[in-house]
Amino acid sequence: MPHKILIVEDNENNRCLVRDILTFHGYEVVVAADGQEGVILARELLPDLILMDIQMPGMDGITACGILKGDPATGRLKIIALTSFAMQGDQERFLAAGFDGYLSKPVNTRELPVLVKQWLEEEPI
Amino acid sequence: MAKTTKKTKPALDIVQKCPTGIKELDGITMGSKDNKLLTAVEDTGRIISESRSEATLLQAGALQNAIFNSANFSSIATDAKGVIQIFNVGAERMLGYTAAEVMNKITPADISDPQEVIARAEQLSRELGTKITPGFEALVFKASRGIEDIYELTYIRKDGSRFPAVVSVTALRDEQDAIIGYLLIGTDNTARKQIEAEQKQLSQRLRDHQFYTRSLFESNIDAIMTTDPAGIITDVNKQMEVLTDCTRDELIGAPFKNYFTDPDRAETGINQVLREKKVTDYELTARSRDGKETVVSFNATTFYDRDRKLQGVFAAARDVTERKRLDQVLQEKNVELENARAVAEKTNLTKSDFLANMSHELRTPLNSIIGFSEVLQDQMFGPINEKQQEYVNNILTSGRHLLSLINDILDLSKVESGNMNLELTVFLLRELLAASMILLREKALKSRIELRLDLAPEADIQIVADQRKLKQIMFNLLSNAVKFTPAGGTVNVSAKKDGDFIEITVADTGIGIREEDIPKLFHPFTQLESVYTKEFEGTGLGLALNRQMVELHGGRIWVKSDIGAGSRFSFTIPLTQAGATELPANQPEIAPSGGNTVLVIEDDPLTLDTLGNALQRKGYRALRASSGLEGVELAQRDLPDLIVLDLVMPGMSGFDVADRLRDENSVAKVPILVLTSMDLSAADRARLAGKVWRIEGKGSLSTNEFLNLVENAVGAK
Numbered sequence: 001m002p003h004k005i006l007i008v009e010d011n012e013n014n015r016c017l018v019r020d021i022l023t024f025h026g027y028e029v030v031v032a033a034d035g036q037e038g039v040i041l042a043r044e045l046l047p048d049l050i051l052m053d054i055q056m057p058g059m060d061g062i063t064a065c066g067i068l069k070g071d072p073a074t075g076r077l078k079i080i081a082l083t084s085f086a087m088q089g090d091q092e093r094f095l096a097a098g099f100d101g102y103l104s105k106p107v108n109t110r111e112l113p114v115l116v117k118q119w120l121e122e123e124p125i
Numbered sequence: 126m127a128k129t130t131k132k133t134k135p136a137l138d139i140v141q142k143c144p145t146g147i148k149e150l151d152g153i154t155m156g157s158k159d160n161k162l163l164t165a166v167e168d169t170g171r172i173i174s175e176s177r178s179e180a181t182l183l184q185a186g187a188l189q190n191a192i193f194n195s196a197n198f199s200s201i202a203t204d205a206k207g208v209i210q211i212f213n214v215g216a217e218r219m220l221g222y223t224a225a226e227v228m229n230k231i232t233p234a235d236i237s238d239p240q241e242v243i244a245r246a247e248q249l250s251r252e253l254g255t256k257i258t259p260g261f262e263a264l265v266f267k268a269s270r271g272i273e274d275i276y277e278l279t280y281i282r283k284d285g286s287r288f289p290a291v292v293s294v295t296a297l298r299d300e301q302d303a304i305i306g307y308l309l310i311g312t313d314n315t316a317r318k319q320i321e322a323e324q325k326q327l328s329q330r331l332r333d334h335q336f337y338t339r340s341l342f343e344s345n346i347d348a349i350m351t352t353d354p355a356g357i358i359t360d361v362n363k364q365m366e367v368l369t370d371c372t373r374d375e376l377i378g379a380p381f382k383n384y385f386t387d388p389d390r391a392e393t394g395i396n397q398v399l400r401e402k403k404v405t406d407y408e409l410t411a412r413s414r415d416g417k418e419t420v421v422s423f424n425a426t427t428f429y430d431r432d433r434k435l436q437g438v439f440a441a442a443r444d445v446t447e448r449k450r451l452d453q454v455l456q457e458k459n460v461e462l463e464n465a466r467a468v469a470e471k472t473n474l475t476k477s478d479f480l481a482n483m484s485h486e487l488r489t490p491l492n493s494i495i496g497f498s499e500v501l502q503d504q505m506f507g508p509i510n511e512k513q514q515e516y517v518n519n520i521l522t523s524g525r526h527l528l529s530l531i532n533d534i535l536d537l538s539k540v541e542s543g544n545m546n547l548e549l550t551v552f553l554l555r556e557l558l559a560a561s562m563i564l565l566r567e568k569a570l571k572s573r574i575e576l577r578l579d580l581a582p583e584a585d586i587q588i589v590a591d592q593r594k595l596k597q598i599m600f601n602l603l604s605n606a607v608k609f610t611p612a613g614g615t616v617n618v619s620a621k622k623d624g625d626f627i628e629i630t631v632a633d634t635g636i637g638i639r640e641e642d643i644p645k646l647f648h649p650f651t652q653l654e655s656v657y658t659k660e661f662e663g664t665g666l667g668l669a670l671n672r673q674m675v676e677l678h679g680g681r682i683w684v685k686s687d688i689g690a691g692s693r694f695s696f697t698i699p700l701t702q703a704g705a706t707e708l709p710a711n712q713p714e715i716a717p718s719g720g721n722t723v724l725v726i727e728d729d730p731l732t733l734d735t736l737g738n739a740l741q742r743k744g745y746r747a748l749r750a751s752s753g754l755e756g757v758e759l760a761q762r763d764l765p766d767l768i769v770l771d772l773v774m775p776g777m778s779g780f781d782v783a784d785r786l787r788d789e790n791s792v793a794k795v796p797i798l799v800l801t802s803m804d805l806s807a808a809d810r811a812r813l814a815g816k817v818w819r820i821e822g823k824g825s826l827s828t829n830e831f832l833n834l835v836e837n838a839v840g841a842k
Contacts, residue, residue: 013493017500024505106492106528109499110805114820 003120004028006047008038008064009082010056018051018082018107025113035059039067042074049119051103054083054094062097069098078119082107199280199290199311202297205304207232207261219290219313221283232261233309238279238287245276265307268294277314289314347441348411348421351428354437356381356395368421368442370413381440386410386418398425398438411442420446480538484531491531495524503807533666540673547591547677554588554627555580556828558618559735561599563823565607565616566729567773567802573612576603578731581621588627590698592827594674601667602631602694609635609692626680626697633693638686646684647672671696721839724748724765726756726782727800728774732823736769736800739828740835753777757785760792767838768792770817772801772809780809783816796838800826 005027009015012033019029030045032038035052036059042050050068054061061081068074080101081094094102101119103112193200199219202211209231212224220236227236234242239259246259249266257266267274275293282288290311297306342349348364361376369376369384381395382388387410394407407423425440498521501509509517539545555578562576569576599618606616614634621628638646647668668682675682675696682696723745727733733749740747748763750756754777760768768786772779779799786792796818805813805820813820818838821831 011489011493014489014496017493017496021496021500021505105488106495109496110503110807110810111820113807114810117814118819 002026002028003048004030004045005116006030006032006038006041006045006050008032008035008050008056008061009053010034011053014053014105014107017109018112021109021112022116025116027116035061035064038064042068042077043071046074046077048078049116050077050079051082052079052099054081062094065098078122080119197312199309199313201233201309201311202306203232203261203309204306207234207265207307209233210306216311219282219288219311220280226283234261234264236281237264238281241279264292264309265294265296268296268307269304271296278311280311289318345441347443349439349441350376350381351436352381352395352438352440354399354435356392356438359437365442368411368413368419368444370415370417384411384413386412394423394425395438398427398440399435402427408445409442419444420449476538478538480534484535484538487531488528491524491528495521495528498524505807530666533670536670537666537673540670540677545673545677548593549589550592551587551589552592552828553586554620555585556735556739557592557595558599558620558629559731560823560828561596561603562618563729563732563735564600564802565603566732568604569607569616572607572610572614574607574610575615577615577617579617579619581619583622584620584627588698588700590678591674594677595698596827598671598674598696599629599631601671605667605694606631606633606635606692609633611635614691622700623697625700627700628695628697630693630695632691634691637688637690638684638692639688640686643684643686647682720744720746721766722746722748722763723767723769723835723839724750724756724759724763725769726750726753726759726774726779727769727771728752729771732771735828736831739832743832743835745835753779753782756782760786760795761789764792765795767835768795768797769835770797770799772799772805773803780812783813787816798834798838800831 005022007015007018007022007029009018009031010033015031015033019031022029030041030047032041034056038050038052039059041047052061052065061083065079065081068077068079078100079098080103081097081099082103083094083105101115103115193213195213196215196218198213199216200211200213201209201216203209208229209227210229212222212227217223222236242263243259246257246263249263250257253266257263264278265274273295275291278290278292279287280290291314292309292311295308295310296304297308299305342360342362345362345364348362348368350361350365351359353359358376358379358381361373365376366373371379371384376384382391385391391409394404394409397404397407403424403426405424407425409421409423411419411421413419421442422445423440423442425438428436428439430436498517500506501517502514502521536545558578558580562578566576603616603618610616610633616634617630617632619630619632672682675698679699680697682694684692684694686692723740725733725736725740725747727736727749728751730751733751737747737749748759748765750759753774756768756770757777759765770779770782777785779801783797783799786795786797797816799813799817799820800823801820802823803809810820819834821834826834
């Protein structure tokens with residue numbers, strides 16, 4: 001069974017890019033266009049990894065992450081922050097918000113599969 | 126002599142009071158040694174003896190004798206023609222002639238100043254309306270007419286010297302009242318003349334001095350006045366008259382305070398001077414008689430007489446109306462400027478915020494552009510033809526350039542909006558410089574540019590700074606240096622201690638920068654010659670950002686350059702940072718790792734050294750291999766706990782090493798950490814997959830992050 005990855009990203013192009021790359025590497029990929037949809041899909045599918053954008057219309061990534069981490073049913077899902085907030089202290093902020101990792105945009109398409117593999121192999125905290 | 130005296134006795138009487146004075150004066154001339162005249166005296170004596178008592182005559186003879194022998198009066202008697210007949214002791218002394226030398230030989234005119242004699246003749250001619258010959262006649266003319274005559278005359282001595290004399294001239298007459306001669310009695314007037322001259326000089330000096338003092342007083346541009354200790358004006362200059370529209374006479378004697386809008390304050394000022402001996406810049410408003418007000422600034426002191434007795438106050442007032450007006454204008458201008466500055470600052474802040482937002486918004490689509498281009502370049506979903514590959518490469522190159530621009534703009538706007546803070550840590554300068562150089566190693570290699578590090582011993586220390594920013598500064602300087610240095614050149618990094626600063630210099634042998642371009646260098650969006658910017662791709666923001674980051678550290682950055690010879694960019698970082706005392710040291714000397722062995726396989730000696738040293742400081746046993754083959758041998762022999770592997774190496778590459786190690790049972794389980802500065806293609810990654818533990822980019826990894834990774838690997842084993 002391939003690993004199931006959920007991509008939550010409002011920008012359609014970027015969503016497609018990540019989806020296509022990960023699909024190419026053999027993962028089963030599901031996409032959501034905002035936080036709300038992401039939470040619904042996460043609850044329903046319980047993916048092995050969630051790549052979550054931060055800045056989104058409607059429910060943002062931090063809120064969505066908080067909801068999922070606060071719910072025992074989804075609390076152990078691995079959620080990686082995917083954002084272009086290349087600001088100092090962001091990493092700490094996102095980790096504090098409950099994210100398991102951090103990936104700054106623009107995503108290096110060549111590193112993405114390697115990182116995804118690492119995250120999937122890492123034992124849950 | 127005794128005989129003579131006796132004979133002359135009867136001849137003298139009181140000269141002035143007698144109406145028959147001529148006769149009596151004849152008697153005076155009898156005090157002569159001359160026989161001829163003695164006869165005359167006897168004659169005269171008879172006449173006198175008729176009108177005077179014997180006792181008086183006796184007495185008069187004594188006087189006559191005394192006068193004849195007087196050394197202080199020159200007595201000269203002549204005959205009617207002026208030839209000297211008697212020349213007394215006084216005359217001998219004053220004039221230097223003996224009586225014998227002049228008697229019967231010359232006239233008094235011959236021993237007088239000829240010019241004066243001529244002048245006298247002319248004057249008398251005019252005065253009396255008759256022609257008077259310059260000569261003896263001029264000396265005695267008045268006396269010959271019975272006029273009493275006393276005048277000043279310059280006598281000439283035998284030795285030619287002169288002296289002023291006052292001469293009294295009298296005609297000597299016989300019984301028929303005919304003139305038989307003249308008597309000239311003279312006194313030396315030198316002393317009096319001298320005193321007169323001195324007095325004249327003294328009073329001239331006094332006048333000069335008064336003039337000098339007055340002119341000092343008057344020529345001052347300030348209004349000046351003096352007052353007595355009670356504040357009553359004692360003197361003023363012209364400017365003070367102008368200031369008050371009152372005359373000097375009106376002002377002197379009036380109270381000082383009357384001429385100001387605030388008399389109390391004026392009086393306080395005077396009292397302050399008297400108390401403190403002086404005041405400076407004491408402002409008062411003078412009010413003139415016609416009501417005109419002038420703001421003046423007073424400087425005043427007390428002044429004293431010779432005995433140091435207080436005389437009053439000397440005050441100078443400068444008109445400061447114009448200065449006041451300028452101050453006012455200046456203040457208004459300052460307010461304007463301040464407002465303009467505030468507006469500019471606000472605008473700048475807005476601009477910074479705008480740039481920050483804009484950068485963020487620009488990154489999102491760029492993410493797609495770069496990402497899809499990479500996927501296409503990797504031919505992930507099928508092959509594309511060569512032309513298409515070329516286009517994709519172009520899109521990717523442009524996209525990445527745009528991204529670096531945006532990143533720099535974002536950084537700059539962060540600095541400008543004050544959002545950029547320093548993350549201070551303690552680290553080894555050598556490691557940071559080496560790590561920065563590694564980032565440019567491949568680029569330099571391609572252009573056959575030598576990268577050198579020259580660290581002064583005193584600079585081989587730990588410093589406190591923002592490691593990431595310092596690395597960025599170095600990266601910017603190094604990439605410029607490599608970019609602008611032709612093949613075969615050298616880029617030298619050096620560091621030394623300069624007082625409380627570390628000075629780091631990146632010197633290249635590149636094309637150099639024109640002197641007039643240097644000031645523009647550190648400003649954002651400065652493009653030097655368009656030729657450069659076309660030929661050498663760059664954001665144009667790197668140096669501006671560098672300056673901001675250096676200044677944020679409290680250092681400064683500058684450049685020295687010669688066209689064609691290269692450039693030297695230097696910057697300083699303070700050795701100590703405020704608030705840095707409680708910083709945790711990043712490199713504890715005591716290792717927590719229990720002596721695990723780490724093998725580093727790396728062909729670049731600098732990197733090998735850096736990594737090896739970092740590991741050793743952490744307490745690891747660091748094995749160094751400078752080639753793939755050596756690495757494989759060491760791995761088999763020592764069975765390390767972790768292998769750190771470079772990919773691009775001459776001879777056996779990192780890929781080969783990974784393959785070989787995985788085939789060896791003994792070392793197959795040893796985790797491999799790949800550290801590379803190359804962009805790995807999907808194929809590269811596929812080749813390494815399953816063989817290595819982790820792949821990291823050299824440029825993006827700090828020493829600490831590297832050590833953390835090592836710890837994870839060793840701990841996870």
